[in-house]
Amino acid sequence: MMKILFQVKNLSLKKESMGKLYNASISFFGGMIYSLAGLDYSGRDIFLKIIKGNIDEKKYEGVFFVDNKLLNSAKKIKEYIYIFSLQNKIIDDWTVAEYIYLREGKWFLSKNNLRNMIKRIEVVLGDFGLDISGSKKVGELGVLTRYQIEFIRAIILNKKIVIIEDEFTNMKYEYIELFSKWIKTNMKEDMTIILNTYSQMASYKCSDIFVCFKKGCIVKVCRKDSIEGIDKLYNFIVGSTMNEKISSLSSVYTYNRLHSNDEVYSVSGNFFGKNIETYSFSKGKVYSFIIEDHNNRYKFFEAISGVNNRDKKYFIEGYYQKVIRVQDLIEKKIISVDGIGERDFLAENMSIEDNLLLPSLNKISNLNYLINQYELKRVIFEELKSKDINKSDLVSALDVNQKICVSLERWLIFRPKVFIIFEPFIYCDNYGLSLIKNYLKKFAKAGTTVIVIKSRTEYMEDISDEIICI
Template structure:
């Protein structure tokens, strides 16, 4: 295997969309055996650059050279031909097909040898240290495992140049470390790797070189070891950011919600805890530990097999048992997968904001549209949602603003308990800090929040207390001062 290593050269690439110059004279060089980190806030041009390499959009000008040869990448098929593998941010897959079929999807034609197919899938999944069953249907996998399949697919098509577009967004530490091992292994074998991430820590840990994009230009480039975190942050947003830092311990006395023995199959399994007024309680656990399932059961979406939820409705009667119908009316629930079940993409901002609160806008037989829009205007201002107007369609907002609209729709109803699953997934750095601050502020105003997050930084910044889930059960509880990586990991293995 003493071949010469792959080289990739991007020369003066520009991309113009109607009204927007997404990329402006970008020059990047990379070679096999190197991991290049690509950082930038949403809209900086990272995804556009990746889409050009992946054959999804052609560049407006400039050229791409692979191994010194100029290539034209006009379709994803071309990209595959030139050895470019693309791991998407949101896994794009055939939900009704098996893991193995998805991994070999581009080679599925003629008579299919399923044994061979499954073995191939097994081989790549093993290399990643994943024990996903190749025969499982993709739609049955949690979102994190789907991403693993996506990576295995890119690996299996023989990519020499691998583009990872925020692959770790939905990963736990263990999965992330496994992925990093795989990436380093690929690097040793001579692959050229591009790694896009919002997580500065990950970029610092993994990459050899860091490139920061802003407004379609490369603003800083250099060896990762030589660039400081502060430098990167400044160049990303062109100014200083204040990151949310861990606050001090607070004490609570008034119990708002009590969950007792909540069970649904194996996840959650006999989950009991108390939530206080003004408290942010974190739920932490590995992928598949039942965090989302627990939230869904508390919110009343999935009928639990056993257990009950007690709520203090502030009517002087103290805690009393509530039905799923009541919790669905009283709670707010920000889901983990924004595009999947979090919002109505073709609807406008105001329509999304009033969607769960229609009964409160009832005016005789009909709905009061004036009041709906008034509330939307108010909350757009309050939460600093960047949108042209409340009539703008949800799908044309950026991820961070979509997330704010989703938060707003629940805040309008003043939820008794606010359930938030992955509050800042796929959100750029600026919006991330805003959302985290918002959660803190809500809590200080008295709302009880239940936050699920895979990011330890987020958990420690936002939460007053953390419960750790392990295979559907609560395996431990940590106070704010005790929240640390080691302690959390200790509880979930």
């Protein structure tokens, strides 16, 4: 008989300024894999953030049980949880034995102790069906083996709740299927797995049960074998008719809007070798910076976008963000774009569909992508008058305006907090100009802060909330 391992009861977020979650209650059974399903802002991400202890306990209410033990705070769940992700601190020059057995750091081991540890781990790996030397470097492992090693580590640490947050972007489909079979064979009965991925393939292949979130509530918990294909599940979440799909998308775009004067992004520093300056930006507004000198213009773009972050301080929604590389901001959905419509901006030998999925640096929802396919077709069909184009066509076959459409549509799907764009009109004709302006307004309407950096005010007067001449 299956045992309830982890229970969440009446979990609610107290204030909607962070998102929505109402009376979420669910039981997770041992030996089962649960996949969280739902659009952005459906409650799934808030649910997981609370469980991981990433939200202050004063901001939610609810109780938790692990092995029938009452826990009145998510912080107390941490000792039972393993966050499975290849973003975990994997040191490539560590051996497999060191990574699995050593907890906090790579302490010095005598040669004799190291040999014994390697022998022990090789026996363990053999029990899991892996023929790997314990002395092999982690950085030398194939992608499938890396995932297997990560899971074995969770078992060695005796964790009961394994949260897998990964997009499986480096895995071929056949590897995902192999990993699914392997993990189901090797997971323990006193362990439950919560899968949070936007990979349609991984979600359907790996899961036993789907937990569906909608408008802040858990609306359905169902076994995979009760669903006639993944499309049926998606239709349940977003609606089966086109009007229902558009309505779902619209509610996601407009949900969780802050007041227009709420600061979402701020950068301070020495931008032009003069005084320390601070530039702050509010959500849902369009800012145009007019800088005539090209060198200063591009220097400012690099500073605002985090490319050149030396002596700069960055704040996202009031919190300091350490920036070592531009990727640190991209992961927080601060996106910078230079060269809209330029040949190198898109992967020309890939399809329109593949290009739409390229910005997968921080979880593009496959559900949102499916809905937005309709929006892309509408733009291409109605605005570009090109009914002969479909999502499988290569980007190289598109003209400049169509490439602009694909470029901006993919970032709209990504729904960034901040969208920084350098000289947006340089590669387009008059029609492309109107297309870009229309998209910038759509970004702002969806709640994205838009920062445009260009040499002249022309074309921006009618869509800017604020124009700053430097």
